[in-house]
Amino acid sequence: MSGAGMIEIADGVFIRRQTELDLTLGFITGSGDSLLVDSGMDPALAAEISPSRIVLTHNHFDHVLATEAFLPCEVWAHEDCIVDETLLESRARYYSDPFEGTLIPPTHTFRDTVTLDVGGRRVDLHHFGPAHSSHDVIVHVPDVGVVFAGDLVEEGAPAQAGSDATPSNWRNVLDRMLELEPRIVVPGHGNPVDAQFVREMAVPAVD
Ligand SMILES: [Zn+2]
Numbered sequence: 001m002s003g004a005g006m007i008e009i010a011d012g013v014f015i016r017r018q019t020e021l022d023l024t025l026g027f028i029t030g031s032g033d034s035l036l037v038d039s040g041m042d043p044a045l046a047a048e049i050s051p052s053r054i055v056l057t058h059n060h061f062d063h064v065l066a067t068e069a070f071l072p073c074e075v076w077a078h079e080d081c082i083v084d085e086t087l088l089e090s091r092a093r094y095y096s097d098p099f100e101g102t103l104i105p106p107t108h109t110f111r112d113t114v115t116l117d118v119g120g121r122r123v124d125l126h127h128f129g130p131a132h133s134s135h136d137v138i139v140h141v142p143d144v145g146v147v148f149a150g151d152l153v154e155e156g157a158p159a160q161a162g163s164d165a166t167p168s169n170w171r172n173v174l175d176r177m178l179e180l181e182p183r184i185v186v187p188g189h190g191n192p193v194d195a196q197f198v199r200e201m202a203v204p205a206v207d
Contacts, residue, residue, distance in 0.1 A: 006048075009192055010141070012028070016040075018042060023040055025037060026139065029119065030119020030120050031121075034119070038150070039067040039070060040065070043069035052073050053116065053118070055076045056076070057137045057149075059083050059133065059135070065101060067083075067104040075108065076137075078127045078135035080135035081106055083106065084103060085103065087103075124142065129169050131152055131172075137150060145181065146186065149177060149185050149188065153174075154187050156191065157189060158204070185198055
């Protein structure tokens with residue numbers, strides 16, 4: 001399920017496209033240090049990269065199951081990001097085989113915003129309120145204008161709202177994200193897009 005390797009979308013900022021669920025991971029490098037945005041579902045990636053930190057954009061199974069393969073490393077997430085067996089229930093709707101790994105909960109959490117130093121490079125984590133989940137994290141690399149949006153944005157498929165989503169706040173969160181003036185927005189699934197795409201995308205309906 002690996003695919004075509006790392007694609008550099010800005011200086012030292014990469015994405016890893018995975019055919020499985022069209023998932024998109026992020027990889028941010030600094031001087032002698034690196035950070036992975038979502039661990040995904042493919043432990044084999046850990047043979048290629050050794051990030052000192054993983055940031056989980058939210059707790060949906062496809063974004064978090066491979067964390068164990070990258071240990072030891074810090075696992076960052078919003079303080080409301082719970083990684084436990086309950087997320088395997090949604091995996092069971094996609095895959096009949098049991099999950100054989102160990103679920104790794106976050107080791108480092110934040111509430112509104114935190115700034116990380118990735119080998120001399122500034123990376124900001126933001127939470128702008130509930131939308132796709134209760135605890136969506138937006139990862140911003142200001143020096144190149146790249147934002148990793150998690151599943152707040154999807155390319156190639158509509159944005160998805162499950163029972164843990166807050167569609168009524170979705171546009172508000174996107175507007176806060178656009179205030180960062182991103183040049184490139186990386187969705188949780190699909191190819192990178194621009195700010196105009198985010199401005200015009202449909203958000204899930206409030207039911
Ligand atoms: Zn999700």
